[in-house]
Every structure is written in C-alpha cells, then in structure tokens.
Amino acid sequence: MFISFCIISIGDKPDKLRLSVKSIHRNFPSKDGYEVIVVGNNISQFSDLDVTLIEDNEHIEFLGKRKNIATDSAKGDVLVHFDDDMIFPSDWFSNFIDYNNKNPNWEILGNKILLPDGKRHWDRATFKPSHRMVDYDYESEDDVFYQTGGFCIVKKSLLNEVSWRDDLPFYAMFKGFEHNEDVDFSLRLNKLGKKISFDKNNEVWHYDHSYQSNNITCNKKSRDLSFDYKCLEFISLLSKIKK
Numbered sequence: 001m002f003i004s005f006c007i008i009s010i011g012d013k014p015d016k017l018r019l020s021v022k023s024i025h026r027n028f029p030s031k032d033g034y035e036v037i038v039v040g041n042n043i044s045q046f047s048d049l050d051v052t053l054i055e056d057n058e059h060i061e062f063l064g065k066r067k068n069i070a071t072d073s074a075k076g077d078v079l080v081h082f083d084d085d086m087i088f089p090s091d092w093f094s095n096f097i098d099y100n101n102k103n104p105n106w107e108i109l110g111n112k113i114l115l116p117d118g119k120r121h122w123d124r125a126t127f128k129p130s131h132r133m134v135d136y137d138y139e140s141e142d143d144v145f146y147q148t149g150g151f152c153i154v155k156k157s158l159l160n161e162v163s164w165r166d167d168l169p170f171y172a173m174f175k176g177f178e179h180n181e182d183v184d185f186s187l188r189l190n191k192l193g194k195k196i197s198f199d200k201n202n203e204v205w206h207y208d209h210s211y212q213s214n215n216i217t218c219n220k221k222s223r224d225l226s227f228d229y230k231c232l233e234f235i236s237l238l239s240k241i242k243k
Helices: 014-025 063-073 092-102 181-191 232-242
Strands: 003-009 034-040 052-055 078-083 108-114 151-155 196-206 211-213 218-220
Touching: 003 014, 003 063, 014 034, 014 232, 034 063, 052 063, 063 078, 063 181, 092 108, 092 196
Parallel strands: 003 034, 003 078, 034 052, 108 196
Antiparallel strands: 078 151, 108 151, 211 218
C-alpha cells in the first residue's frame, strides 16, 4: 500500500504545517510507502521539507478544487486529505493498517479528531435537523450523515468514481450554496451507495486552540483558548514531535 498525504494550505500556519509533516514522517521507517503533497498558496516557504509542493494561487477559496489537484498528482492508492494543522500520533499508521487488514473493503474512512483539550472536533456528524456530532458507532447509511472535509481517508479508486466539486468555496453555505463541500461530497457518495466507514481506535489531533467543544457541537471562538485548558496527552505528543 502506498499512501499520499494531501495537505491543503494557504501558508498562514507554517509552524503547525511543519509539525504536521514531521508527525507523518514519524509514522514510517522509510519513505518507500508514502508521500506528502502540499497544495496551496504561500507554500514556497516549505521548500526545505521532504514534500511535494504544488503552488496554486487561482483557487484560494475552493477547497474541493485543491483536493482534486492533489488527487490528480498523488501516486498513492490511498489518499489522506486534511487541513494543515492536523497532527498524527506515532501509532496512526499502524492503527490504520490494523483496521485495513480487518476491514479491507472500506472505501472512505474517518477516525477520531481531537482538539488540544482532548474533546471532539466534528469527526462523525450529521448536518440536519441540526449540525451535531454523533456516536462513533452511528450507522453512516443515513443520508444526513457526512464525513468532514478537514480530515478523511479515501481510496483512489473511489475518487476515480466521484470527485470533489470544483466550484464550491470555503463555507459555501454562507455564500449562496446549499451545502459545504464536504456535505455535498458525502451526499453524492450516499447516492452511489458508498458507506462512510469509521475507525474508532485511531485518531488525529486538530491543533487549533480557537475551538470549544462539548462533544456534541464544536464552535470557533473569537479568542485563543490555549490557556483555558490543557491535555497532557497532546502536550506530550507535541514535545516528542518537536525534538
């Protein structure tokens, strides 16, 4: 299996993107089984990293288009699309392989997404009648369920059947569109009868202190909450990556 890690970035969180890339490298003993692709603007600053840079100054607001650009360039048969502030624990890949071995027929997959305080960030959710997170064992065949665009694992074979919409901007619902790009993608998968699978034994961390979660909803606040809470597991992970 070859995995392509595809990061979408506007280059405004360089320290976090660097930590994200480093956390990926820590998962693998060699470069033989994976690659890291960064698509976005202001990314020449990352030329010192062991990654493939694809400069895109045309589609700054269009996440789906940038994900499609990454997909077209990816060599992997498995792609991981995610935001530039996701941190991978050192056992992420081994946990993923364990899930894959036990569930080889999955096509699109999520796992836990935790905030720096240890609470959930939109890792398994529905979009109506209200936008809320659901139990990890929730059945995804429901047509109100969606996989967040902030982090998802997809087989290339599925992306050859259905791709992200190029014309949906970031927060499309606030710009005259019916759905955001991740809900739209999930609805089209549902129409094709594709199950969105979930690995509740694996996780990534969303390194953003501006969100506050009660594990049902998660909202962005106007101030940095980094001094309001601490999670020793996340602090320990960051210290290991920074070494």
